[in-house]
Amino acid sequence: MQILNNQNYIPQISIDCVIFGYRDKELKVLVSKLNFEGNFWSLAGGFINQHEDIDTAAYRILHERTGITEIYLEQFHVFGNAARNNIGFFKKLIELNPGTMGNEVYDWLNNRFISIGYYALVDINTAIPKKAELDKVIDWCNVKDLPGLIMDHKDIVEKALESLRQNLDQKLIAFNLLPETFTMKELQELYEAIFDKPFARNNFQKKMLDLNVLERLEKKFTGAANKAPYLYRFRNNG
Amino acid sequence: MQILNNQNYIPQISIDCVIFGYRDKELKVLVSKLNFEGNFWSLAGGFINQHEDIDTAAYRILHERTGITEIYLEQFHVFGNAARNNIGFFKKLIELNPGTMGNEVYDWLNNRFISIGYYALVDINTAIPKKAELDKVIDWCNVKDLPGLIMDHKDIVEKALESLRQNLDQKLIAFNLLPETFTMKELQELYEAIFDKPFARNNFQKKMLDLNVLERLEKKFTGAANKAPYLYRFRNNG
DNA sequence: ATTTATTGTCTAACTTATAGACAATAAATA
DNA sequence: TATTTATTGTCTATAAGTTAGACAATAAAT
Secondary structure, eight states: OTTTTOTTEEEEEEEEEEEEEEETTEEEEEEEEESSSSOOEEEEEEEEETTSOHHHHHHHHHHHHHOOSOOEEEEEEEEOOTTTTTTTHHHHHHHHSTTOSOHHHHHHHTSOOEEEEEEEEOOTTTOOOOOOTTEEEEEEEETTSOOOBSTTHHHHHHHHHHHHHHHHHHHTOGGGGSOSEEEHHHHHHHHHHHHTSOOOHHHHHHHHHHTTOEEEEEEOOOSSSSOOOEEEEEOOOO | OTTTTOTTEEEEEEEEEEEEEEETTEEEEEEEEESSSSOOEEEEEEEEETTSOHHHHHHHHHHHHHOOSOOEEEEEEEEOOTTTTTTTHHHHHHHHSTTOSOHHHHHHHTSOOEEEEEEEEOOTTTOOOOOOTTEEEEEEEETTSOOOBSTTHHHHHHHHHHHHHHHHHHHTOGGGGSOSEEEHHHHHHHHHHHHTSOOOHHHHHHHHHHTTOEEEEEEOOOSSSSOOOEEEEEOOOO
């Protein structure tokens, strides 16, 4: 538990990361269950070292939780209501876990925190979820069907999703959620999962090809009794 | 100087406000010169009380500097590079002002700060600039011709302007920069100042009227030898 | 060879954006 | 009073972009 009372952390500021992944046609978020009595589910979070850039801190937290280093990461909002830590979470935690918590942990968690929200887009096949010190379970959950999250983490996810949707077309970042190669249908299904609405196949394909960022590779023979789709690769450079 | 070592402030977090106003066909920003030796120009800034929402703190800071209470305000980015306070500013400040600074001020300013950026849109005719404790001068400056600002305040203004431009069409917030009534030409000139590019008069008018948020009032007789323009008022509610 | 399901692409219809044109008009001028 | 000038409000033709329907191509099963 030495980490939490580390004097090198900036006090009263935290980082919460909404780590998005994509599998089984569902947009997922990496959440963890805290290693305490009671069903406390949380986003991947952490703190900022005194001499660390906040972006660097977010990368560090993400690397710790996913094992990957090349991560698309974006700061999207700061959550700073005075009451955000007090909506029952900490009291309930203490109540359900009497005597199990060191003073340092107690003192640290009992603070008011202002939290900087980041969202990350990762290839779920490459990311290997890794529990942090206080996690009991860590898993990918459908963004539409998350467990009850502590504090205002549900609001944070919603705001992250909203920001993701707004940025998706301008910044061409959806590809970070897919493996290296993918079919047009897979790309479309990803968009449909993110926006939670269907797209017209013909126009979606035209729009994506018109972006001039997709490289068409060989066909993908799936064994299905129909025309084989092409594989595409996202090429960032020219 | 008691304010700065106020134990009720959250340490190492600040708020910096880019207060936009509009006059003489120019987009302005409220900046202040610090009451020290040396030309230190700064954005309107402040700190967050322990039991204060960050939005409330931003409103408080804005009210202190402009005297107005109904302010359009939006959080747009957090600036948290570890080096942001150290790019010579503090050293230079100490060097040019030997022995004039109390220990509390010294200790407080010598900290690393993570700053939450807000931008505000105000009617420059209603806003009455008011110096804060450490300000020597406070004034509206053309956003295209700002004095040299301390720390990363120039970056903060640039990011604020970028965010303002992105939000302007979606959120219909430009009207906050104008007086109650205005002509179509004045509205267009405001847009041109914000985007730093010309708009076609006919299409601009059509676009604004198609928004269905402008109420047409009586004509404004300017005394000029030409057709009198209508005055318009922004109506927020249906 | 035929059928089936899906993919890739084309085009017509519709909507929106852009650019040019012109009438309306407030005040100055003749 | 009629004419001129500068600007405003609006219309329309054209261009550009979006949406919806259609159909050929094709991999594998029948």
